[in-house]
Amino acid sequence: MKKTVYLAFALFCVANLSAQITKIYDFQGTATSGREPLGSIITDDVYLYSTTSYGGEYDKGLVFRVKPDGTEHQVLHSFDGSVGELPTTDLLLVGDYLFGTTTLGGVDILGDPSNSGIIYKIKKDGTNFTKLTDFKLSSPINIELVTDGSFIYGASIGGNGDDEGGWGFLFKMDLDGSNYNVFKHFSAEEEGRFPTGKLVLLDSKLYGYTELGGTEGKGVIYSINADGSDFTVLFSNLENGISAMITDGTYLYGYSLYGGTSYPGLIFKIKKDGTEYSIIKELDEEGSDPSGYLTLHNNKLYGQSYVGPGGNGGIYSLNTDGTGFNVIYECVYSSIDIYGERPVGKPIFIGNELYGLMQIGGVYDYGVIYKYSFPAELPQEIEKSDFSIFPNPANDFIQIDNLEVCEFVEVYNIAGQLVYSANLVDESTIKIDVSSFANGSYIVKIKDKYNNLSELDFVKI
Secondary structure, three states: OOOOOOEEEEEOOEHHHOOEEEEEEEOOOOOOOOEOOOOOOEEOOOOEEEEEOEOOOOOOOEEEEEOOOOOOOEEEEEOOOOOOEOOOOOOEEEOOEEEEEOOEOOEOOOOOEOOOOEEEEEEOOOOOOEEEEEOOOOOOOOOOEEEOOOEEEEEEOOOOOOOOOOOOEEEEEEOOOOOOEEEEEOOOHHHOEEEEEEEEEEOOEEEEEEEEEOOOOEOOEEEEEOOOOOOEEEEOOOOOOEEEEEEOOOEEEEEEOOOOOOOOOEEEEEEOOOOOOEEEEEOOOOOOOEEEEEEEEOOEEEEEEOOOOOOOOEEEEEEOOOOOOEEEEEOOOOOOOOOOEEEEEEEEEEOOEEEEEEEEOOOOOOOEEEEEEOOOOOOOEOOOEEEEEEOOOEOOEEEEEOOOOEEEEEEEEOOOOEEEEEEOOOOOEEEEEOOOOOOEEEEEEEEEOOOOEEEEEEEEO
């Protein structure tokens, strides 16, 4: 009596097997190109926009745009040092205008050059550059902006109007720069000291963090209504060095630069009401020194490391519960490091492609804009499929099932000679006539559309 044997195995299609990194632009360090980007990429679905900290006509930094395919690069504005210098933060897109800040190039209350920067706006085509206000700070500070479409909001460790405690404040202003208003002063230790970074705006409430203060002296996470009412400390027992928070509408996610067992950094999440704070991932050498901001896409977090995993930075992903950590790209130093090193800012998705900035590296070693392409359907791990081949051993035919994601099937004899091949177009099952095959062992090779090659054995009797 013949025995029917089913041969089954699991096929796992991992996205980064067929993903790839490419470079769409090399910064050249010239007046028409710029060098060393430090902010983030933003898009209006036509162009990518950002800044470089140096370069431009006066080598004081610039604002640029470029198409996602790397064409039509254009310098929109070169800072001259007298009205802005050293743009290092993210641009903000509101209608036809880009808003941003510089670290230097402002004036103090007497109108003399100061050691701090400005808030500016400029049209997307590079026209109508306008300084909105000066930051009257005693030292250069990176100040990020957010908007609700009517007002601009920001956090500062000190400066304009800060005469109550000297520990920083929150401000807002109209889009034309008028009605500048400090609506929250930090003047008590338990409220935190030195608010910094980009605020998170959600349902008319602002969420932010401070560098110091709170019960442990390591800073707090807080919320406040956009009108300045209802300031609340949400969490106070922080790890050192929070940098950047994002939200999915329920949780806030962020980095701690110096947290973790050996202080390479960590990723945390906390509910917007302050409950359920948890460290979801302690970063080891593969993700050490987190850089920029996390990006949330298809229920996954994407982040960048400035140092790990190989010493020159990298890009990684993980689930929102901290599981599934995966390095998807490692920056490798070489004399022809064309894809760049030291990723900065917040990467963004356009379709299934991740765009971001490398501070240095590339052909000229002044940084690049990179594009990381995932498979078209972007599953990070496709559910396993069980290929079954039966009967096995076989006399007259074999049947193979569960071929929905596959492109071709080939059969080889024990000598390595191809004895059968077929292209697959939406077939889930294939039946192969083996009656003319010589008795012996055979290998079936199956390639899926994600370029994974799998092999099965069967015996002809």
